[in-house]
Amino acid sequence: MTLPAELDPALADLLAPYAAREADAPYDEALGPDGAVRAHWANLLDWTGRAGTAGYAAVTAETRRLRIESGVAFDPSGDEISSAGADAFPVVIEPSEWERLAEGIAQRARLIEAALADIYGPRALLREGLLPPGLIYGNPDFAQWLRTPQAPPGPWLTLYEMDLARGADGRWVAISDRSDAPLGDGWLIANRVASSQSFAEPFLAGRIRRLAAHYEDTQAYLEEAAGPDGRMALLSGGARHGRYFSHAYFARYLGAALIEPADLTVRGGDAFVKTIDGLQPLALLLRGERDRKLDALFAPDHAAPGAPALSLAARSGRLKLANALGASALAYRAIAPYARQAARRLIGEELFLDDAPCLWLGDPAAREQVMDEPEFWRVEHVSRGPLEPDAPSLYAKDRDALARRLAREGDRWAAVATPRLATAPVWKDGALAPRPWIMRVFASRTPEGWSVAPGGVASAVEQGRAPPPLGFGKDVWVPARNDEEAKSAPSLDRRLAGAHLRRTGGDLLSRVADDLFWLGRGAVRAETTLRVLHLAIERMLSARDEDGGPEILAAILEIQATPNEARTGMAGVRDAVARLSADLHEPLGMPMLLNRLRGAGQRARPYLSEESWRSLDRLTSDRGWRRPPPAGAAAALLRLIDDSLMSLAAFAGTTAENLTRNHVWRFLELGRSVERSLVFSRAAERLAGRRGEPDEPWLRAWLTLADSRTAYRTRYLTVPAAAPAIDLLIVDENNPRSLVHQLARIERALDRLPSAGPRRGPEQRIALRALTEVRLAEPERLAEPVETGGERQALAELLSCTNARLAELSDQLGRSYFAHTEAPSRLAASGRREA
Amino acid sequence: MSRLHIQHVTRYAHASPAAFSQHLMRLTPLDGPSQRVLDASLEVAPKPDDMERFEDAFGNAACAATVAQPHGVLEITATSMVERLRAPDLMQAASSPWETVAAAARAQAGLPAAPFAFPTR
Numbered sequence: 037m038t039l040p041a042e043l044d045p046a047l048a049d050l051l052a053p054y055a056a057r058e059a060d061a062p063y064d065e066a067l068g069p070d071g072a073v074r075a076h077w078a079n080l081l082d083w084t085g086r087a088g089t090a091g092y093a094a095v096t097a098e099t100r101r102l103r104i105e106s107g108v109a110f111d112p113s114g115d116e117i118s119s120a121g122a123d124a125f126p127v128v129i130e131p132s133e134w135e136r137l138a139e140g141i142a143q144r145a146r147l148i149e150a151a152l153a154d155i156y157g158p159r160a161l162l163r164e165g166l167l168p169p170g171l172i173y174g175n176p177d178f179a180q181w182l183r184t185p186q187a188p189p190g191p192w193l194t195l196y197e198m199d200l201a202r203g204a205d206g207r208w209v210a211i212s213d214r215s216d217a218p219l220g221d222g223w224l225i226a227n228r229v230a231s232s233q234s235f236a237e238p239f240l241a242g243r244i245r246r247l248a249a250h251y252e253d254t255q256a257y258l259e260e261a262a263g264p265d266g267r268m269a270l271l272s273g274g275a276r277h278g279r280y281f282s283h284a285y286f287a288r289y290l291g292a293a294l295i296e297p298a299d300l301t302v303r304g305g306d307a308f309v310k311t312i313d314g315l316q317p318l319a320l321l322l323r324g325e326r327d328r329k330l331d332a333l334f335a336p337d338h339a340a341p342g343a344p345a346l347s348l349a350a351r352s353g354r355l356k357l358a359n360a361l362g363a364s365a366l367a368y369r370a371i372a373p374y375a376r377q378a379a380r381r382l383i384g385e386e387l388f389l390d391d392a393p394c395l396w397l398g399d400p401a402a403r404e405q406v407m408d409e410p411e412f413w414r415v416e417h418v419s420r421g422p423l424e425p426d427a428p429s430l431y432a433k434d435r436d437a438l439a440r441r442l443a444r445e446g447d448r449w450a451a452v453a454t455p456r457l458a459t460a461p462v463w464k465d466g467a468l469a470p471r472p473w474i475m476r477v478f479a480s481r482t483p484e485g486w487s488v489a490p491g492g493v494a495s496a497v498e499q500g501r502a503p504p505p506l507g508f509g510k511d512v513w514v515p516a517r518n519d520e521e522a523k524s525a526p527s528l529d530r531r532l533a534g535a536h537l538r539r540t541g542g543d544l545l546s547r548v549a550d551d552l553f554w555l556g557r558g559a560v561r562a563e564t565t566l567r568v569l570h571l572a573i574e575r576m577l578s579a580r581d582e583d584g585g586p587e588i589l590a591a592i593l594e595i596q597a598t599p600n601e602a603r604t605g606m607a608g609v610r611d612a613v614a615r616l617s618a619d620l621h622e623p624l625g626m627p628m629l630l631n632r633l634r635g636a637g638q639r640a641r642p643y644l645s646e647e648s649w650r651s652l653d654r655l656t657s658d659r660g661w662r663r664p665p666p667a668g669a670a671a672a673l674l675r676l677i678d679d680s681l682m683s684l685a686a687f688a689g690t691t692a693e694n695l696t697r698n699h700v701w702r703f704l705e706l707g708r709s710v711e712r713s714l715v716f717s718r719a720a721e722r723l724a725g726r727r728g729e730p731d732e733p734w735l736r737a738w739l740t741l742a743d744s745r746t747a748y749r750t751r752y753l754t755v756p757a758a759a760p761a762i763d764l765l766i767v768d769e770n771n772p773r774s775l776v777h778q779l780a781r782i783e784r785a786l787d788r789l790p791s792a793g794p795r796r797g798p799e800q801r802i803a804l805r806a807l808t809e810v811r812l813a814e815p816e817r818l819a820e821p822v823e824t825g826g827e828r829q830a831l832a833e834l835l836s837c838t839n840a841r842l843a844e845l846s847d848q849l850g851r852s853y854f855a856h857t858e859a860p861s862r863l864a865a866s867g868r869r870e871a
Numbered sequence: 872m873s874r875l876h877i878q879h880v881t882r883y884a885h886a887s888p889a890a891f892s893q894h895l896m897r898l899t900p901l902d903g904p905s906q907r908v909l910d911a912s913l914e915v916a917p918k919p920d921d922m923e924r925f926e927d928a929f930g931n932a933a934c935a936a937t938v939a940q941p942h943g944v945l946e947i948t949a950t951s952m953v954e955r956l957r958a959p960d961l962m963q964a965a966s967s968p969w970e971t972v973a974a975a976a977r978a979q980a981g982l983p984a985a986p987f988a989f990p991t992r
Contacts, residue, residue, distance in 0.1 A: 162980035169980040174989040180928050302893075303937060304921040333895050333935065344893045345935055348923060447989065855890050 039071045047085030051461075053469035062204030063458040064470050065127055076130045076515055083238040084125075089466045095234050096463070099124040102230035103508050110222075110284040117281060119507030124231060125463045127473065127494045127510050128242070131517045134490065137200075137208060140388030141479050142486035145196040147375065148215050148366050150382040152192040156362055166377045170398040174447030177216075177364040177419045179327060188350065190261060194358030194481050195219065195322070199503050200492075201392070201474035202458035209455060210389045211474055211503065212421060213371065216364035219270065219324045220506045221478050222282030223493050225251070225289055231511035243516040245490035253482035255290055258320060260483065261356050266319025269293040269309055271300070273325050275638065278505055283324045284642075292322060297330065299545050300343040305352035310546035312699055312853045313790040320356045326420075327361040369394050369450045370419040393453040397446035406451040407439055413451040414502065415442075422502040454500055460510070462496045471496040474503050475512055490514040548640060549703045550854040555636040556707025562629045562655075563684050564715045565596045569616055570677050571741055572609065573670050588737055591722045595715065595741075596624040617664045617673065626664070626680075630656045643700045648690040655683035702785045706849070709781040714842055716742070716775045717835045720766060725835075727758065727826050735761045742773040758819035762831065767813055775838070779807040782845070789853070799848040806841035809834065873955045874909070881947040888941040898949035899932035904962070911951035917942050929987070 039048050039055055054067060066077045073081050084092060100120055107117035129137070154161050155178070161167040172178050197218040199211035214220070228247055232239045262268045270292045272283035287294035293309060301308050301315065308315035328335045333344035349355040371378060372394040379387045395402035396418060406413045415438075416422045442449060459470035475494035479486055492512035497503055572589050586605045593612035603611045615622045622628060634656035641649055658680060665672035691704060723738035735756035739745045742765050752760050768774045783803045796804065818831040879898060899911045911932075915922070919936040927933040938945065966972065976988035 159980065162985075165980070167980075169977060169985055170989060173977075173980075173986045180986060303939070305923065333893055345895075345937075348935055445990075851890060 039067075043071075043073070044082070044085045046088055047081055050084060050089070050468050051081075053464075053467050054461075057470060061459070061470070062456055062472075063202060063206040065129075065202075065458065065460040065473075066468075067470075074130075077128050079242040079515070080126060080128055080235075080238045080513070083235075083241070084468070092463065093466075096124065098234040099230050102233055103226070106226045106229065106285070107281065110281050110288070117508065119509065122507065122509050123462050123464075123496060124234070124508075125461055125468065125510055126231060126235065126513045127460045127475070128513045128515065131245075131515055131520075134514045136388065137477075138479075138488035138490075140208065141196075141198060141200070141477055141488045143379075143383075143385060143388055144198060144210060144213065144375075145193055145215075145479050145486050147379045147383055147385075147387070148196070148213060148371060149192045151366055151371055151378050152360075152363060154382060155365065161374075161378055161381065164381070166381055167371075167374050168396065168398055170447040171370065171374075171396055171418070172365065174398060175365055175370065175419055176448060177326075177328065177367070177370075179362040179365065188357070188360040188362075189353035190356040190358070190360065191481065192360045192363055194258070194261070195221075196359075196479045196486075197476055198479075199474055200389070200477050201454070201472075204456040204458055206458065208389055209392045210372070210375075211392050211454065212368050214367065214476070215359065216367035216419075217324050217326055217359070218478070219279065219286055219322060220282050220476060220493070221251075221480075221489070222285030222289070223506050223508065224476075224478055224489060224491060226281075226285050227493055227508050227511050228491060230508070235511075239513070242513065243520075244513045245516055247489050247491055250480075250482075250487050250489045251289070253484065253487055254480040257480070257482045258290065258292075258322075258358070261358075262320040267293065267309065267316055268320045268322070269295045269299075269318055270322040271295055271297065271324055271330075273297075273329075277324075279324060282506070287322075290322075293543060293545070295545060296547065297325065297343045299547050300346065302343070302345040302349045305348055305354060307346065307349040307355040309543065310854075311543040312546055312549045312703070313543065316543060318355060320358065322358045327364050330361065364419060367419045368421040369416065369452055372450070392455055395451040397442050397449040397451055399446075400443075402451065403439070403442050403446055406442075407435065410435075413453050414500075415449055415451055416502070418448055418450040454497075457497070457499065460494070460496075462510075472499050473497060473510070475510075476503075476506055477512075544699045544703075546854045548643060549699070550850075551636050551639040552643065552700060552703040553707040553710075553849070553854075555633070555640050556704040556709075557711040558629060558633040558636055558707075559684060559687060560708050560711035560715065561596075561624055562626070562633055563681065564711075565616055565624055565626060565629060566677050566681050566684070567741060567743075568592055568596050569613060570674065570681075571737065572613060573674055573677075575737070576606075576609065576613075577670055585733070588723075588733055591734075592737055592741065595718050595722050597622065614666070617661075626661050630658075630661055645690055648687055651683050651686035651690060655680055655687065658683075699789065702788055706782060706785045709778045709785065710842060710846060713775060713778040713782065714839065716765070716773070716778060717838050717842075720762075720775070720831065721835050724758065724762065725828055725832055727821065727823065727828065729825055731758060732756050738765065744771060744773045747771060747773075758828075759815045762818045763815035766818065766831075766834075767810060767815055769811070776807065776810045779803065779810055779838075783807050797852065799845055799852055802841055802845045802848060806838055806845070809837060809841075872957070875953045875955065877949075877951045877953060879949040883945040885943055885945075888943045889938075889945075890941050892938050892942070892945065894936045894938075894945075894947070896934045896936065896947060896949075897927070897931045898934075898947070900951055900953050901931065905956055907954045907956065909952040909954055911949070914948045914950075916946045916948075 039051060043051070051067070054064075054071065066074060066081065068074055087095065103120040104116055107120060151161065155167070155172050162169055162172060193215055195218045197214035197220055199214065201209055201211050203209050225247060232244075258268060268290070270283055270287035270290070272280055272287075272294060274280065274296050277283070284294055295309055299309055300318070301310055303315070307318045307321065309318050323330065330343055331346045334347050346355075347361055350357050350361050372391040373396045375391055376387055379385055395406060395413070397403050397406065397415070406415070414422070457472035457474065460473040461468035462471040462473070473494050473496050475492040477492040478489040480489075481487075491514060493506060493508075494510040494512050495504055572592050575589055575592070586609050589609040590612065593609065593616065597612040597616050600608060600611060616625045618627065619625045620627045633652070637644070637649065637652045637656065644652070658676075660676040660679070664676060691701070719738060719741055723734050723741070728734035732755050735758065736745070739748050739756060739761060744764055748756065748761065748764055751764070764771055765773065766775045769776050769780060771777060783800070786800050786803055813834055818828065818834065820828065820830060877900070894915075896913065898913055900906065900908050902908050913934055915936055915938070917938055917940060920939040921937040923935045925933055925935075972984075973988045976982050976984040979985060
């Protein structure tokens with residue numbers, strides 16, 4: 037087939053791959069059967085012709101940059117989003133055709149809702165034989181455990197997505213219903229933000245319909261459902277979840293708190309989010325997890341940790357779920373083979389959208405058909421689709437084994453086939469080529485009923501393959517009709533930029549506070565291990581014998597290393613150095629510390645500045661620690677230690693400077709001070725707990741480790757003596773490297789936490805007690821006895837007392853801020869401080 | 872006819888105290904053609920802060936409880952008095968083998984037993 041002669045030559049060049057089309061080529065979105073450009077594509081293709089290959093390359097680069105930018109902002113893993121480079125050439129759909137399509141999409145959402153209400157209620161479809169019983173009762177996603185006489189307090193579906201494609205004959209077909217835990221809207225919006233900027237010229241000239249109005253209405257609906265002042269949260273499976281980007285993006289867009297299952301708790305039929313300000317009642321939960329993964333009490337085999345008894349809160353009606361628990365039963369392809377008859381019976385309508393070929397394999401005839409024409413069918417989980425990790429592969433090599441398996445558990449499986457698809461232009465090797473394509477479309481409830489977002493995320497697919505997971509892709513454009521006023525909807529990105537937090541306030545999630553606390557502790561642990569290693573290695577090399585004796589070195593190292601009785605003398609010292617720098621199982625060794633630090637950092641990343649994250653990233657991904665130099669190669673090891681200490685200092689510096697003094701900073705600070713207090717106390721026990729023979733090298737080691745030798749010298753101008761050293765490192769509040777200084781910081785940080793009221797809480801009392809005990813101690817008494825070799829009793833007692841208080845404090849912090857074992861704040865607002 | 876007094880004790884001892892726990896219990900016998908429950912009680916120690924009794928999808932008397940105070944030991948005691956009635960020999964004798972009954976239930980969605988005739992996972 038040739039392209040029409042009147043086509044602009046530059047455009048004809050770009051469309052060259054089209055010239056190779058066969059006469060019976062499938063329907064194409066952009067070009068008609070005669071090769072002429074369809075009217076609604078003229079704007080985009082004219083622009084592309086003018087831009088040419090070089091101009092379009094610049095647009096591609098810009099799109100990619102914008103996508104990566106939004107990925108960086110929302111994806112805590114810091115990895116580049118894999119779909120960032122996906123083809124971005126938009127697909128344009130004619131406005132009146134889109135309107136019919138949107139009706140079909142909304143009709144499908146209504147059908148699935150009606151069918152859910154029926155299978156969990158009167159079961160007319162089952163009783164009248166319109167759905168086979170095995171499809172529902174044999175489906176592991178049919179939430180029998182949820183079945184209650186009454187319907188859910190809200191609608192069954194609030195959000196609905198579907199995969200939609202055009203067949204080669206030009207008719208639209210439904211590929212799959214994504215009605216269980218949709219929330220892919222983040223991709224749609226982020227994709228639109230990128231495409232409307234990089235394709236700004238044709239986007240504006242084409243008067244493309246905006247998404248903003250649809251999402252304004254969606255939000256209005258959600259806020260009404262949540263009720264006045266009701267909290268709204270979006271539940272994500274966490275940062276490792278493939279859909280996390282969309283969850284984070286959409287939550288920010290809606291102004292909903294982004295939470296994980298562990299942030300939820302149910303008490304007395306109410307759902308709460310655990311924040312450092314206590315338990316906050318939750319009114320509406322957008323769930324991005326399948327329903328079986330949500331309730332650890334009722335579905336213990338499948339649920340992620342946390343949120344037990346969520347279904348009790350849903351049943352009580354005081355928590356609204358979007359979508360309702362139980363909706364998974366009819367997701368993906370479950371209703372497809374019976375959709376037409378179900379629609380006639382339940383909503384009294386003929387379906388506008390046909391279903392792609394699909395057979396339910398609980399039916400013996402369907403199983404036979406699939407075994408007879410295996411090349412035509414793919415076997416997928418009937419309600420979960422092809423990508424669920426728990427769907428075992430059914431592509432057995434052994435046909436008999438497959439047949440036996442399907443006979444046994446056919447109820448759960450569907451055979452699906454993608455029909456021959458229409459094509460759309462895809463940018464490939466500097467030209468536009470016709471490729472089969474499909475799109476994901478997004479619908480939601482609004483105060484006026486179901487609304488479909490004018491657009492979608494499209495991608496090229498290989499004929500016969502399952503659609504790729506949702507990500508960045510081709511933006512779907514719907515131009516305004518000629519008679520339509522171009523609405524000046526608020527732009528999407530302006531909304532994102534603004535502070536849009538009216539529903540969540542400044543809640544700091546308990547889980548995040550916990551992560552920040554441990555991030556602070558982890559950073560100090562790593563710093564201590566590094567300092568201990570540094571000092572020990574330096575002393576091993578040192579000329580002065582009394583400074584480098586194995587006894588002192590072992591004591592220094594044992595501040596962090598687990599004691600090893602089997603090795604003594606220098607062998608023991610070398611062993612401890614090796615363990616602290618390379619042993620994967622040493623609790624305070626570098627490999628384990630860096631690993632944990634990275635985990636805590638990744639989880640807390642949304643709360644850290646970019647600079648802080650980068651210094652943490654540099655430290656924790658340093659290849660040097662994967663195979664550290666042996667203790668023999670002292671210089672190389674010292675260099676690695678110095679590098680890491682620099683990164684840690686940069687991390688500490690950037691967090692101190694860049695984090696405003698809010699609760700985020702306070703928990704980080706609290707973690708640091710608690711760990712430092714513990715370390716200072718351990719160092720004092722190991723290096724000053726006994727009067728050495730002679731005492732000076734021990735005290736010198738202690739002062740050096742605390743980075744306080746200069747301070748000591750300027751003050752006392754003498755060789756180290758016990759009482760002044762103890763004064764400086766234990767009870768001198770002006771020395772930041774003293775135990776008392778760290779305890780005072782803990783007390784100050786606690787005073788500024790949200791629960792601090794006029795009366796001291798339990799954790800504040802513990803901190804004050806520890807601080808006061810150290811404040812009141814007398815250095816001279818702590819330095820006793822005067823005889824050499826004697827244990828310093830008073831010092832030992834003080835330190836063990838401090839350690840016990842710090843352990844108690846850590847537990848109490850867990851109870852007050854992280855685990856929330858006491859009654860919800862709403863119920864016991866005044867009683868919380870009584871204990 | 873006989874009366875059975877049943878006491879069922881479940882005891883959890885934690886190595887370190889649990890700060891908070893939630894439990895789902897199905898420990899109450901059911902009324903039926905062969906028995907009548909005269910009296911049933913469920914005690915949880917320490918005393919739960921919240922206890923909800925409800926009938927689950929299978930018709931069991933279920934109870935969800937929350938203990939929101941640190942506890943090293945949790946003890947659940949279910950006590951009941953059940954009157955055994957004469958066994959319904961006739962009904963059982965007249966019944967087809969269970970495989971036949973299950974197949975019939977799978978085929979007839981209207982039967983109350985239908986939802987339970989399929990394998991669960």
